[in-house]
Amino acid sequence: MEDNRLISIVIGSYNGADFLNETVDSILGQTYKNIELILVDDGSKDQTLEIMNHYKHVDARVHVFHQENSGASAARECGYRVSSGDYIILSDDDDVWSPHLLEDVMRISDCYPDAEVVTTFNRRVNDFSEITNYNWEENLSKDILGKPQVMSGHDFGLKYRCNTDVRPGFFWGMLFKRAFMDQMVEAFMKVKDKMPTHYFNDSFCASRVSGMAKKIVVTNQIHILYRVCAMSLSHKSTVSLHVKHYVYALEEELDFYRVLGWKDVYNAVLPGGYLVVLRSWFMVYAHERNEQERNNYFSEIHRLYDKYINDLRRVPKNGWKDWGVYWSILFWKKCPKIWFRLIRMLRGW
Numbered sequence: 157m158e159d160n161r162l163i164s165i166v167i168g169s170y171n172g173a174d175f176l177n178e179t180v181d182s183i184l185g186q187t188y189k190n191i192e193l194i195l196v197d198d199g200s201k202d203q204t205l206e207i208m209n210h211y212k213h214v215d216a217r218v219h220v221f222h223q224e225n226s227g228a229s230a231a232r233e234c235g236y237r238v239s240s241g242d243y244i245i246l247s248d249d250d251d252v253w254s255p256h257l258l259e260d261v262m263r264i265s266d267c268y269p270d271a272e273v274v275t276t277f278n279r280r281v282n283d284f285s286e287i288t289n290y291n292w293e294e295n296l297s298k299d300i301l302g303k304p305q306v307m308s309g310h311d312f313g314l315k316y317r318c319n320t321d322v323r324p325g326f327f328w329g330m331l332f333k334r335a336f337m338d339q340m341v342e343a344f345m346k347v348k349d350k351m352p353t354h355y356f357n358d359s360f361c362a363s364r365v366s367g368m369a370k371k372i373v374v375t376n377q378i379h380i381l382y383r384v385c386a387m388s389l390s391h392k393s394t395v396s397l398h399v400k401h402y403v404y405a406l407e408e409e410l411d412f413y414r415v416l417g418w419k420d421v422y423n424a425v426l427p428g429g430y431l432v433v434l435r436s437w438f439m440v441y442a443h444e445r446n447e448q449e450r451n452n453y454f455s456e457i458h459r460l461y462d463k464y465i466n467d468l469r470r471v472p473k474n475g476w477k478d479w480g481v482y483w484s485i486l487f488w489k490k491c492p493k494i495w496f497r498l499i500r501m502l503r504g505w
Contacts, residue, residue: 159188164241168228169249198227198231247329264373273333273373274372276380278329327365403456410464430485
């Protein structure tokens with residue numbers, strides 16, 4: 157019997173033509189059929205909108221919306237607002253799903269009806285040819301990662317907030333019950349004016365998922381291939397405002413953990429958060445030519461740096477890697493220009 161519960165899948169895209177076909181094909185090819193695929197074009201200048209309209213004409217489950225370029229968060233909000241499913245999943249425009257993803261997460265959701273969120277593992281892929289030649293049936297049969305994990309939001313955040321090559325989705329690829337998604341969006345809207353480029357982005361939203369969910373279930377298989385783009389300077393953001401909002405998102409996350417009293421999660425995120433801040437400083441220092449924008453951004457960086465530095469000193473360090481990160485952060489404050497040259501040399505940027 158066909159399941160009549162509707163799943164809304166939302167994809168926003170700006171100039172995503174290179175990989176959009178592969179992403180959409182993987183979603184429309186799901187063994188779970190009762191879906192609506194909402195594609196939002198964010199004022200693309202390539203063939204993105206044409207590709208979207210093609211799918212709309214060949215599959216009635218596809219709905220296409222166009223907006224003037226307003227940013228990824230605005231595109232995702234648009235998709236959420238027009239969706240009508242009992243469940244919602246967000247996807248990047250270059251991810252590729254296994255054909256059984258939706259069937260698997262719905263089965264798990266039925267087994268744990270009080271879980272607000274079900275998520276699945278993804279594999280980070282640098283060699284894109286690996287995606288083209290990926291054999292899902294073969295890999296799903298061997299990539300069994302223990303039993304499904306039933307976790308509190310706190311335990312999920314503590315275990316999975318830091319990047320690994322294989323990790324569950326932390327906003328994208330998560331099956332959200334509609335009522336829970338509605339509650340999260342209310343929280344997102346409260347910071348929309350403060351950071352309009354990041355209020356509907358995982359850099360901010362991931363903390364709200366773990367902080368607001370009472371129960372999250374992680375499936376035991378890898379169902380998503382996540383493209384990792386090379387970190388070359390040529391395609392990094394050069395807009396100080398966008399980077400500033402990214403830093404604001406980190407501040408919101410850290411302060412949220414403080415309010416929740418999650419000291420262990422806070423301590424786990426803080427060192428990596430400082431590296432995010434310093435990488436953002438690096439991007440603006442390397443690219444921003446508007447002196448006023450640079451100075452405004454740098455003042456925010458120093459404010460954020462000073463806000464948490466005493467807490468960073470108290471975070472336990474285990475081994476040379478933790479100490480190396482810590483001393484790198486302190487060295488930036490003393491000699492930012494030398495730090496910049498060293499990082500550029502070490503990373504090949």
